[in-house]
Amino acid sequence: MSDRLRTTLGPLSLENPFINASGTFGYGVEYAGFVDVARLGGVSVKGISLEPRPGNMPPRTAETSAGMLNSIGLANIGIDAFVNETMPQLRDLGVTVIVNTFATSVEDFVELATRFEQVEGIAALELNISCPNVHAGGMHFGVSGEAAAEVTGAVRAVTSLPLMVKLSPEAGDICDVARGVESAGADIITMINTIRGMVIDVDRQRPMLGQKMGGMSGPAIKPLGVRMVYEVFQAVDIPIIGMGGISCLRDVLEYMLAGSAAVQVGTANYAEPGISLRLSDELEAYCAERDISAADLVGKAHQAD
Amino acid sequence: MSDRLRTTLGPLSLENPFINASGTFGYGVEYAGFVDVARLGGVSVKGISLEPRPGNMPPRTAETSAGMLNSIGLANIGIDAFVNETMPQLRDLGVTVIVNTFATSVEDFVELATRFEQVEGIAALELNISCPNVHAGGMHFGVSGEAAAEVTGAVRAVTSLPLMVKLSPEAGDICDVARGVESAGADIITMINTIRGMVIDVDRQRPMLGQKMGGMSGPAIKPLGVRMVYEVFQAVDIPIIGMGGISCLRDVLEYMLAGSAAVQVGTANYAEPGISLRLSDELEAYCAERDISAADLVGKAHQAD
Amino acid sequence: MKYLRTRISEVLYPAPDHALLRFSADQPIPAIPGEFVMIRGDWGVHPVLPRAFSLVESGDIGSVLVKAVGPGTDLLAGMQEDDELVVFGPLGQGYEVHAERTPVLVAGGVGVAPLLFLARQLAEQGRKAIFLYGARTENDLPLSEDIAEVAELIITTENGSVGEKGLITQPLVRVLEEHPYAQIYTCGPEGMLEAVAKVAAAADVPCQVALEAPMACGMGTCKGCAVPRPDGGYKYVCYDGPVFEAQDIYGTAS
Amino acid sequence: MKYLRTRISEVLYPAPDHALLRFSADQPIPAIPGEFVMIRGDWGVHPVLPRAFSLVESGDIGSVLVKAVGPGTDLLAGMQEDDELVVFGPLGQGYEVHAERTPVLVAGGVGVAPLLFLARQLAEQGRKAIFLYGARTENDLPLSEDIAEVAELIITTENGSVGEKGLITQPLVRVLEEHPYAQIYTCGPEGMLEAVAKVAAAADVPCQVALEAPMACGMGTCKGCAVPRPDGGYKYVCYDGPVFEAQDIYGTAS
Ligand SMILES: Cc1cc2nc3c(=O)[nH]c(=O)nc-3n(C[C@H](O)[C@H](O)[C@H](O)COP(=O)(O)OP(=O)(O)OC[C@H]3O[C@@H](n4cnc5c(N)ncnc54)[C@H](O)[C@@H]3O)c2cc1C
Ligand SMILES: Cc1cc2nc3c(=O)[nH]c(=O)nc-3n(C[C@H](O)[C@H](O)[C@H](O)COP(=O)(O)OP(=O)(O)OC[C@H]3O[C@@H](n4cnc5c(N)ncnc54)[C@H](O)[C@@H]3O)c2cc1C
Ligand SMILES: Cc1cc2nc3c(=O)[nH]c(=O)nc-3n(C[C@H](O)[C@H](O)[C@H](O)COP(=O)(O)O)c2cc1C
Ligand SMILES: Cc1cc2nc3c(=O)[nH]c(=O)nc-3n(C[C@H](O)[C@H](O)[C@H](O)COP(=O)(O)O)c2cc1C
């Protein structure tokens, strides 16, 4: 692997700009027998909470046109099991670990960050702020710049890790939220998380999912993600990691041209667990042909003609 | 056509619940030679403004996964030509005309409504509030309940026509906007309008559309529309006309079960100008088989098991 | 095999709306009957998810029996020799064969796939299984000739067009009377599995059922394929199963 | 014809990546060369829009020549006899044939479609057209045999694999010198149209060009297919065109 794909994201440096998105690649270890996980730019693990969570009532997934809904309910093994059992395996495998965390209060976000501060072998922390804040009537942290800045600032105060904050497309004003997290000390913005949708089972005449609504992902949301990355690129100076519907090289190029310095691949992992490595090879070939490095593509679509 | 499909929407009664969506069926007259336009539940004409508009820089359309973007720029012939030249043809054809209007100030919305008050043969007025309000720093009418209520109330005061207000999925809180327009006197809510997306031409390394961003429509946005109709059905008492990605009977059923008393078909008209009549026949057969009327389906997905 | 991009080497059509897809693996596939693979073709953006299929054969050649029931299986059933596939597996827990108990295999429709694999494996070990195969009509009985070669085949159809008229549980009751010291291995529609489990419980015969659930990853990572446990909490079809002891799913109540 | 759900009656493959789709119309298609139809197959949710194709034949049977360049045309070019199509048209403004001027037809690649239709129509009227056909290689010259039957065919290829090596404008210049009292009808890639228009203007010969633009409705209703007018404002390819007088598009400057 030459250096054309080396990616610098503020304090974080990656071998290549391909990160597998949280919730779509487990904890990474499950794929060790299938994919050379150490070669990935990084793995954002399934969202970790203080306590283990069993998840929501099934059915938890449904397919939509060029996309899918999920209402997994952030099922995860909890921080203890992750730190004690999973992290050692990830260190042995040489995976570049990005720890995705979520909580329903600022205090819990801070406690998670504080505890990960002691853990060896973590490349970055990613805050999933698309969750209801129980102390704010369940209004989720991701909808306003203020709420997002509050949790970002509180975590920034206790962590020395590169700090990523993951934005929700349901934000009232995505640029406002982006500015909020930047001013509060985030190093990197990752976007976009899923947007809520519903599928109705016309035979049962009820919502398909046990939880009724689920987060939509996949190619269907790509134009939304590219548009929002394009807008946020003009609103902030910190690097952006784009995602939402990436499933081929062309999608990667669109996100980079819009302003993403790196990308995350989510739903596409289900169909092809090794897709990020394939896309990484394809991007390298693309850059070699043009004798450029991937970084040269970032934000190019903003240039005046 | 039996009465199974007869649809009552507050003050408005339709032969069947299929309306062709604004901007996707022209002014209706163009299709006279292709489709029995009088048999349609209704036609929501291309958005009408006080002045004619030439539209935006091309390219104006781009395709996305299971959807499309458009940045037509609300090109239209203006109210004078519409009233003097188009309306007489629509009356002759016996089309159930829903006049979709848009403006960038409350005053202009009011003037449009006032002038249509004099025009014969209009079944309903539909306000497209997904437009920037020039007097509110371009913040569009559709994003807040307050702004939406203001324009709705002002138009309500001058029109005796059944009043539809069309909601944007980019609303900060769609239920808040729905309650706002209901309290301000709207008779019917239509939803959803397009959501902004972007496609980048990787060869030119620039946004594909002349206007950079465009409104996304088609099957890709259906889960979003169904979810929002489901939410709004619980928030208001006035009838809802659902739309967003409808292209087959199953889609129609999903929207009705979620709470739509009628539907609008948009993008699907491009591939098959007669699709609404075909779906209407299919819905009638579906209802006949089960010996129910379409109205029996409305909101059924909300029943507890 | 684990995970590969391969091509379809042969397509057979054992029944209407059914296709048997064979593909060559880079390395032999060490699979146990009941284990499955996730498969997706190069068909662009819709549908996005791969589909789960029980292995019918393993070795240098893998094969799956596809019944067309929706968008994904329609596309797969329409594929031709040389078309590209992404396949990964074998995944999940297969059947645990009991060394002494008389093997009674109960298949419903496309549930025949993993059980033909099992019947062949038993035959190789010199054990002839009793194979109960139920379907709606004679058109829903793919691979029955192959079964007859390796097992004692008993067929039922709901319309009586072939075999005994009625449901598969009728002959099952008789078979269990003749062979009380049996082990049931079953795969098929939800309703059939439950009925078979009831009969098994009543006859006090152990029963292994292969479940289905909508899946995204097939690898135990997405947590999508949850099924409630009778004792609370969830099991995951893709890695706790798809094969379960009947009572772990339906409780001992049944 | 206007608008119908029909089936493909025949598929021919006149060149690599090209398919000629023939379908039967409920009523004869009264079309003028240069007019087009919008076509979409029953391929589910992606891509959503129909595609525009110039008619090659009208009458009881309609046909279009499809060149596979992307998702929609790949799907159409892969369709088989009996597959369903939704077709509507004829749409737009075709070529206006001048009664006396020598007809000079200039086709680039798949732009041959409407011009073969025109050449045949002229032949029926006893007029033999001069048909200039340019392509990259010999593999990009579908239907040239059909043209030779009805017109005087002159071919150029960029690699010289067949006909004269170079661009079609070379023989065009010569032809216009021999036939100053001519009318040009052209269809092909943007660059070629502009070059042809230049040559025509220089020789003071009237020229009709058939344009393309991404289309949604094809009916003049969506306002998607706008092209800027040299004198400001927009023209719409689907109903002001696709055939235009060259100077209305490129101005008299060229
Ligand atoms: C472990 C396992 C092994 C299987 N083995 C086989 C096999 O050998 N042969 C075979 O033909 N089929 C098998 N199936 C079922 C097969 O995966 C589904 O039929 C397929 O996913 C349906 O996809 P579709 O797009 O065709 O239809 P969809 O429209 O996606 O689904 C059609 C119907 O099946 C339901 N469904 C969707 N996904 C699944 C799913 N993964 N499992 C069960 N139901 C689903 C839908 O709710 C709908 O009712 C297996 C499933 C599992 C979980
Ligand atoms: C009036 C008219 C007549 C035409 N006649 C023919 C014909 O007889 N035979 C034929 O093979 N093709 C014809 N075309 C072009 C054909 O419609 C496009 O090639 C087709 O729409 C491409 O769709 P796609 O999904 O295959 O590729 P896409 O990926 O959609 O497009 C492939 C490339 O073509 C461009 N494109 C997309 N849509 C159009 C469009 N409607 N017109 C032009 N470029 C487009 C895209 O920007 C991209 O560069 C005609 C176009 C028009 C407007
Ligand atoms: C099944 C599933 C589970 C997910 N779980 C998480 C999660 O735990 N934390 C998180 O931040 N994002 C989660 N996501 C969102 C993805 O990380 C990603 O933001 C989204 O799916 C868009 O990318 P994609 O279209 O490539 O999938 C999940 C997505 C899916 C499909
Ligand atoms: C090309 C195009 C033009 C449109 N113009 C208008 C318009 O003028 N006024 C309006 O209220 N909605 C307009 N819409 C939005 C549609 O009416 C509809 O709300 C949206 O497309 C979602 O429905 P669909 O997915 O069925 O297309 C337009 C949509 C398209 C695709």
Ligand code: FES
């Ligand atoms: S399918 Fe993903 S956990 Fe089972």
Ligand code: FES
């Ligand atoms: S394609 Fe719709 S106006 Fe021309």
